[in-house]
Amino acid sequence: MSQDLILKNIAKHIDLDKEEETFFLSLIKNKEVDKKTLLLKEGQICKYINFVNTGALRAFHVDKTDKEATIMFALQDWWITDMYCFLNAKPAMVYIEAIEDSNILQLSKENLEKLYIKVPKFERFFRILMQNAYTREQLRIIENLTLTAEQRYEHFLLKYPRFAKAVSQKQIASYLGITPEFLSAIRKNKTKR
Amino acid sequence: MSQDLILKNIAKHIDLDKEEETFFLSLIKNKEVDKKTLLLKEGQICKYINFVNTGALRAFHVDKTDKEATIMFALQDWWITDMYCFLNAKPAMVYIEAIEDSNILQLSKENLEKLYIKVPKFERFFRILMQNAYTREQLRIIENLTLTAEQRYEHFLLKYPRFAKAVSQKQIASYLGITPEFLSAIRKNKTKR
DNA sequence: TAGCTTTCTTAAGATACCTTAACTTTTTTC
DNA sequence: GAAAAAAGTTAAGGTATCTTAAGAAAGCTA
Numbered sequence: 001m002s003q004d005l006i007l008k009n010i011a012k013h014i015d016l017d018k019e020e021e022t023f024f025l026s027l028i029k030n031k032e033v034d035k036k037t038l039l040l041k042e043g044q045i046c047k048y049i050n051f052v053n054t055g056a057l058r059a060f061h062v063d064k065t066d067k068e069a070t071i072m073f074a075l076q077d078w079w080i081t082d083m084y085c086f087l088n089a090k091p092a093m094v095y096i097e098a099i100e101d102s103n104i105l106q107l108s109k110e111n112l113e114k115l116y117i118k119v120p121k122f123e124r125f126f127r128i129l130m131q132n133a134y135t136r137e138q139l140r141i142i143e144n145l146t147l148t149a150e151q152r153y154e155h156f157l158l159k160y161p162r163f164a165k166a167v168s169q170k171q172i173a174s175y176l177g178i179t180p181e182f183l184s185a186i187r188k189n190k191t192k193r
Numbered sequence: 194m195s196q197d198l199i200l201k202n203i204a205k206h207i208d209l210d211k212e213e214e215t216f217f218l219s220l221i222k223n224k225e226v227d228k229k230t231l232l233l234k235e236g237q238i239c240k241y242i243n244f245v246n247t248g249a250l251r252a253f254h255v256d257k258t259d260k261e262a263t264i265m266f267a268l269q270d271w272w273i274t275d276m277y278c279f280l281n282a283k284p285a286m287v288y289i290e291a292i293e294d295s296n297i298l299q300l301s302k303e304n305l306e307k308l309y310i311k312v313p314k315f316e317r318f319f320r321i322l323m324q325n326a327y328t329r330e331q332l333r334i335i336e337n338l339t340l341t342a343e344q345r346y347e348h349f350l351l352k353y354p355r356f357a358k359a360v361s362q363k364q365i366a367s368y369l370g371i372t373p374e375f376l377s378a379i380r381k382n383k384t385k386r
Numbered sequence: 387t388a389g390c391t392t393t394c395t396t397a398a399g400a401t402a403c404c405t406t407a408a409c410t411t412t413t414t415t416c
Numbered sequence: 417g418a419a420a421a422a423a424g425t426t427a428a429g430g431t432a433t434c435t436t437a438a439g440a441a442a443g444c445t446a
Contacts, residue, residue, distance in 0.1 A: 061335045069338035071331060084328040093335075116317070123316040124309070130323035135277040137330035138264060142254045142286075144337050145262035145370040149433075170393065177338040182433055184395050342403070363423065375403055377425055387446100394441070401434070412423065 002030065006051050006105050009077055013128045014121045023118060027111035033057075033098040040096040046085040048106040052078050055102020056166050060174065061094045070175035073099075073163045079129060099167060149178045150186045195223065199244050199298050202270055206321045207314045216311060220304035226250075226291040233289040239278040241299040245271050248295020249359050253367065254287045263368035266292075266356045272322060292360060342371045343379050 003025055010016065016024065029048075033039055033055070040046055042062065050057070052074050059071040059080055071094055074080035082092045086109060107115075115122045143152055153176055157164050164172070173183040196218055203209065209217065222241075226232055226248070233239055235255065243250070245267050252264040252273055264287055267273035275285045279302060300308075308315050336345055346369055350357050357365070366376040 061339065063339045067339060069335055071335065083324065083331065087324055087328065120313060120316070123313070123320050127316050127320035127323055130320055130327050131276065131280055134323050134327040134330060135280070137327060137334060138276065140334060141330060141337070142262055142264065144334070145367075146254065146256040146260060168393070174338075179434060180394070181396085181435080185397095185433090188395080361423065371402095372404060373424070374405080374426085378403090378427095381425080390443100390445080392441100392443070395439085397437095399435085402432090404431070405429085407428095408426090410423100410425070412421100414421070415419085416417100 049081040242274040
């Protein structure tokens with residue numbers, strides 16, 4: 001069934017009995033999104049945290065000059081949302097788009113609150129999820145502050161080979177904080193050697 | 194008493210009864226650190242998460258060329274550690290130093306685990322702490338990717354006026370990811386107008 | 387399969403930020 | 417309170433990265 005993966009994802013950190021699993025599954029909504037569809041637009045209320053069952057999504061921010069900054073990619077088995085806006089029920093600051101046809105499982109804020117009350121173990125699950133997200137972002141900040149664009153690109157390829165295959169160079173560039181033209185130049189230099 | 198502040202900090206997110214408070218307090222260690230003392234050095238196992246009761250701390254990373262990147266500041270009422278290494282019992286990647294004489298309250302990994310078992314509400318507390326840390330870092334990444342150094346400096350002053358007063362320009366520069374000389378130039382331009 | 391749109395590449399000129407080094411001011415130490 | 421150390425400033429020259437623009441390649445749509 002299409003909910004195997006999310007249960008396995010949860011089982012990485014907490015143990016659920018059958019009844020808890022059923023309750024959890026009753027709270028999530030299955031959704032198909034076609035490639036290029038925007039799941040969330042800037043300014044909308046971000047209602048869901050999304051689990052990627054199949055496919056690939058991308059979260060990005062657009063500034064006043066229309067420059068895109070990719071915040072994160074999410075492939076199969078990842079969770080993605082505009083966390084700040086989801087948690088605080090604020091208008092989203094980011095867009096989330098499907099970069100492939102995707103099947104996602106959505107958990108709303110209200111249902112998450114119900115879940116915390118009925119199955120407090122989920123406090124632990126999301127604590128661990130948040131911990132991992134936090135430490136990942138912190139490492140990214142260190143890299144952004146200390147490495148050159150070329151070094152960051154190398155790290156990206158090593159750390160996220162699946163992403164490197166799934167997404168365009170334009171999107172990788174916007175994740176690294178450089179222009180596509182400059183990424184192109186970096187790649188040229190690399191092959192030259 | 195010197196533990197008032199940490200109890201208030203916890204009470205922002207969860208309610209403890211007297212017994213739970215007492216148990217929690219039995220797990221924390223009070224420590225005085227003189228200005229310039231390194232609380233954690235790169236390579237050491239990071240045993241504690243630290244609550245700043247009084248004073249100010251700074252976490253920073255040093256790369257191969259001795260360039261410092263300030264990861265975070267922590268004033269009174271903040272929590273600070275090398276989260277990745279604390280959670281995974283790995284050698285620290287960062288230094289933590291006192292930038293003023295400080296009084297801190299330390300919670301070890303083992304005691305935190307005990308706490309989670311005996312008072313599961315703390316799963317919720319640390320979930321919220323991690324959520325806030327994650328969303329803060331994510332915002333910082335967006336700013337690093339989309340703003341100029343001058344804009345980031347302005348944001349820093351607005352967002353963290355207490356830090357701006359407490360820490361040196363050299364440290365602010367290393368938080369923003371620029372050289373002290375360039376921060377100096379930015380400040381000169383600002384006053385010129 | 388052709389035409390349209392988007393992505394990728396290349397290159398020239400521009401700019402944000404860095405490096406070095408010398409000097410001034412502030413802070414620390416004895 | 418003097419000497420030493422650290423932080424902050426200034427300026428000249430250098431480098432990483434950006435902007436613009438044009439052409440080539442790849443992906444999408446009819």
